[in-house]
Amino acid sequence: MKKGETAMFTLPPHLAYGVEANAVVPPNSTVQFEVELLSWITVVDVCKDGGIIKKILKHGEPIGPPGDHDEVCVRYEALLADGTIMAKTREDGVEFNIEDGHFCPALTKAVKTMRRGEQVKLVVQPKYVFDEPGKEADGEHPSIPPKSVLYITAELVSFKSVVDITGDLKVKKKVLKEGDDTLTANEGATVTIRYKGMLEDGTVFESKGFDGSEPLKFLTGEEQMIDGMDRAACTMKKNEFALVTISPEYGFGSGEVKRDLAVVPPSSTILYEVEMLDFVREKAPWEMSNTERIEAATQKKEEGNHLFKIEKFQRAAAKYNKAADYVSEYGSFTDDDEKLVRSLRISCWLNGTACCLKLCDFQGAISLCSRILNTETCNVKALYRRARAYIEVSEFQLAEVDIRKTLELDPHNRDAKLLQQKLKQLRAESNKRDANLYRAMFPSVSRDDSPAPKRLKIVEDAKEG
Numbered sequence: 001m002k003k004g005e006t007a008m009f010t011l012p013p014h015l016a017y018g019v020e021a022n023a024v025v026p027p028n029s030t031v032q033f034e035v036e037l038l039s040w041i042t043v044v045d046v047c048k049d050g051g052i053i054k055k056i057l058k059h060g061e062p063i064g065p066p067g068d069h070d071e072v073c074v075r076y077e078a079l080l081a082d083g084t085i086m087a088k089t090r091e092d093g094v095e096f097n098i099e100d101g102h103f104c105p106a107l108t109k110a111v112k113t114m115r116r117g118e119q120v121k122l123v124v125q126p127k128y129v130f131d132e133p134g135k136e137a138d139g140e141h142p143s144i145p146p147k148s149v150l151y152i153t154a155e156l157v158s159f160k161s162v163v164d165i166t167g168d169l170k171v172k173k174k175v176l177k178e179g180d181d182t183l184t185a186n187e188g189a190t191v192t193i194r195y196k197g198m199l200e201d202g203t204v205f206e207s208k209g210f211d212g213s214e215p216l217k218f219l220t221g222e223e224q225m226i227d228g229m230d231r232a233a234c235t236m237k238k239n240e241f242a243l244v245t246i247s248p249e250y251g252f253g254s255g256e257v258k259r260d261l262a263v264v265p266p267s268s269t270i271l272y273e274v275e276m277l278d279f280v281r282e283k284a285p286w287e288m289s290n291t292e293r294i295e296a297a298t299q300k301k302e303e304g305n306h307l308f309k310i311e312k313f314q315r316a317a318a319k320y321n322k323a324a325d326y327v328s329e330y331g332s333f334t335d336d337d338e339k340l341v342r343s344l345r346i347s348c349w350l351n352g353t354a355c356c357l358k359l360c361d362f363q364g365a366i367s368l369c370s371r372i373l374n375t376e377t378c379n380v381k382a383l384y385r386r387a388r389a390y391i392e393v394s395e396f397q398l399a400e401v402d403i404r405k406t407l408e409l410d411p412h413n414r415d416a417k418l419l420q421q422k423l424k425q426l427r428a429e430s431n432k433r434d435a436n437l438y439r440a441m442f443p444s445v446s447r448d449d450s451p452a453p454k455r456l457k458i459v460e461d462a463k464e465g
Contacts, residue, residue: 009035011030051127055121058117061115067161069097074102075157076089077154097162105128107122114154117157119154122150166250170246171247173236173244178237180240186234187322189220189234193275194275196273197259198271199264223315229246232246238277239277243271285326301347307319314355349371
């Protein structure tokens with residue numbers, strides 16, 4: 001039934017009162033019930049083992065549930081079966097990080113299934129309360145007797161999303177105020193922000209856009225800000241306000257740095273309160289005309305060439321990759337443009353392979369070279385560079401094929417000849433290592449002076465005599 005539905009149930013005797021009569025119902029009677037479903041409570045087995053049963057008293061908003069790194073505000077009360085209160089928060093609740101946990105394991109597990117504003121009642125078996133023996137009293141909570149079942153009423157008041165921007169938890173963004181719309185800034189966007197940079201002890205070392213100072217306007221992806229803030233800005237919506245925590249690897253590194261208001265000590269974790277005031281996204285390829293795409297690809301390639309010359313290979317590779325995207329093979333270019341576009345695309349891929357080799361990303365180099373060779377089977381540079389990458393990952397047979405084809409196309413290619421000599425040396429060393437390993441594994445097979453062959457030779461000599 002649905003909420004508010006009224007229905008007539010007709011029940012045969014064997015599903016109603018049967019052969020027995022009572023003051024109201026005669027024996028063997030078919031009966032009818034008029035039923036209205038006023039409401040119900042949803043019951044969820046949180047851990048699928050009966051250890052935490054969640055009864056939803058009030059459904060929340062379509063926001064949530066919180067993630068592992070999020071910070072939540074929860075209002076709750078925990079009681080024993082006899083009504084003894086074991087823990088109770090203030091009216092405004094208590095804040096904690098999901099990954100840190102709070103009070104007991106059951107509370108954290110249940111909160112991870114809740115939406116904002118949701119109210120629940122939890123029935124918690126001992127193994128999800130604390131350890132089986134119970135919990136000793138501390139400064140905040142009384143002792144909980146061994147093997148106690150807890151009854152917890154809880155409400156997820158609010159939560160702040162914490163985003164792992166770099167995938168290694170070294171740049172984290174806690175959203176303090178949601179932004180507008182769904183669009184975020186992107187790499188290459190022109191952004192305007194105001195912020196305060198702080199040490200972990202609260203010391204402000206830099207401030208822009210507050211107390212009459214001008215906000216900061218910069219281009220993302222161009223090293224105009226420290227790496228962590230650059231990456232964080234690319235994830236923000238207009239009017240979003242966030243706290244960004246940045247480890248030294250994505251901040252100021254291991255050296256001491258003097259900023260406007262204070263010195264940042266070596267290897268400092270730093271925090272930024274930052275508000276995204278405005279941004280103008282860089283145009284995506286599909287938002288451009290063919291002429292704009294060709295111009296943009298050419299410009300990105302030139303920027304990549306400059307970065308390669310100053311040995312910023314990671315950023316150069318990103319520029320070449322973006323340039324190739326502007327003139328991708330899936331574009332709808334005219335016949336007149338196609339030859340230029342094809343040449344530009346392959347040039348970007350080739351430059352990308354050079355970056356991969358510099359960065360020791362040999363699988364990346366192999367992938368890009370293979371993409372080129374699918375388009376131009378006789379591209380000498382792609383064959384040579386793929387051979388180099390194959391050698392680095394010990395794919396000697398594949399490297400030999402590419403070197404042989406390179407020299408067929410360009411017999412005087414000095415680099416390919418040197419690479420061929422290197423490959424021969426590496427294969428010889430590899431064969432020698434394999435032989436030594438074989439002898440170590442099978443010593444009796446590798447010996448030439450075993451008694452059996454000698455006896456056989458004597459017998460054969462005797463027969464010949």
